[in-house]
Amino acid sequence: MVSSILGEIHLSVDLYKSLDNMLANYLNIRKWAEVRHTIPVFKKGMLPDIEELYDTTDDVIPETADKEMDAAIEKLQTRGLFEIKTEYLRDDFFRELDEDIQLLQGLKNEWDAIEKENDPKLKEFINILKKQLKEDPARKIIVFSQFADTINYLEKKLKEANLPVFSYTALKATASNKETIRVNFDAGCKKNEQKDDYHILVATDAISEGYNLHRAGTIFNYDIPYNPTRIIQRVGRINRINKKVFDKLFIFNYFPTDIGESETRIQEISTLKMTMIHAIMGEDTKVLNSNEELQAFFVEQYKTLIEINEQKSWSTEYYATLHEFTDSPDLKKAL
Numbered sequence: 001m002v003s004s005i006l007g008e009i010h011l012s013v014d015l016y017k018s019l020d021n022m023l024a025n026y027l028n029i030r031k032w033a034e035v036r037h038t039i040p041v042f043k044k045g046m047l048p049d050i051e052e053l054y055d056t057t058d059d060v061i062p063e064t065a066d067k068e069m070d071a072a073i074e075k076l077q078t079r080g081l082f083e084i085k086t087e088y089l090r091d092d093f094f095r096e097l098d099e100d101i102q103l104l105q106g107l108k109n110e111w112d113a114i115e116k117e118n119d120p121k122l123k124e125f126i127n128i129l130k131k132q133l134k135e136d137p138a139r140k141i142i143v144f145s146q147f148a149d150t151i152n153y154l155e156k157k158l159k160e161a162n163l164p165v166f167s168y169t170a171l172k173a174t175a176s177n178k179e180t181i182r183v184n185f186d187a188g189c190k191k192n193e194q195k196d197d198y199h200i201l202v203a204t205d206a207i208s209e210g211y212n213l214h215r216a217g218t219i220f221n222y223d224i225p226y227n228p229t230r231i232i233q234r235v236g237r238i239n240r241i242n243k244k245v246f247d248k249l250f251i252f253n254y255f256p257t258d259i260g261e262s263e264t265r266i267q268e269i270s271t272l273k274m275t276m277i278h279a280i281m282g283e284d285t286k287v288l289n290s291n292e293e294l295q296a297f298f299v300e301q302y303k304t305l306i307e308i309n310e311q312k313s314w315s316t317e318y319y320a321t322l323h324e325f326t327d328s329p330d331l332k333k334a335l
Helices: 002-009 013-036 062-077 093-112 120-135 148-160 175-185 229-236 258-264 266-280 297-310 314-326 329-334
Strands: 038-041 082-085 140-144 165-168 200-203 216-221 250-253
Touching: 013 038, 013 093, 120 140, 120 148, 140 175, 148 165, 148 200, 165 175, 175 200, 216 229
Parallel strands: 140 200, 140 216, 165 200, 216 250
Antiparallel strands: 038 082
């Protein structure tokens, strides 16, 4: 769990809100176990506070409270809630849960003592964005992060810096937002429909598939996932074969600090996986670092297979002639 927390917290000081939410969720799970004797599993959104669902005050009739609780639970079950009875848990489950709660509380206490506005990474990042937009205003920029909290934080801070930024996460997947992205970042959009209201798009991987963003020529990966194929998918949003906009595409990756890397090993693991991908599948674009050795050998093999498949074999022509002959009305009449 420590590496999971550090994987997000090292990004920016404002992300301590995620730590706060995690702590609240763990405490809530503890309360569910005490009240319901179950461990709740809720797939979407924040787990509802058990105390808000179950009124335990003295002036409430127990039977009424139970009925209200059952109705609330049934409603949550339609949204994906299911419960695991505590009797099925390991004996040390609650000991480990309490240890996690203590760890989270300790981290939060330490974090509360830090000056929240001191974010040198963000300050330098804003300077880089301003410089790039000034030097090449036609080259729009996409900023990716794994975490919705990071995206919301970046949007807020970039707007405060007067940068033309738009944000997108899974919770913002509305038709209106998708249209805004299309007319501002899709080079396939008709010229008379294209707009320049926004030059920077900050987004989670919710936008890494199914979108054309090739009016942008630069990608910043504000954090690096363990699975480097996500980076490939991100780059694929601006590296579109059907319409070339820029001769060169720029990719900037933010790896963890030495302290963060010692706990998360993000750079080590993602680089190893990317090396394996290059060795097995081949690749023609450096997406993780400038030291990647590219091997595009499958490209030539693919072209050769296409050429072979497009050639007509003697058997194909033979069966076509035979089918034409046997399907002839004159032959059928003669038979």
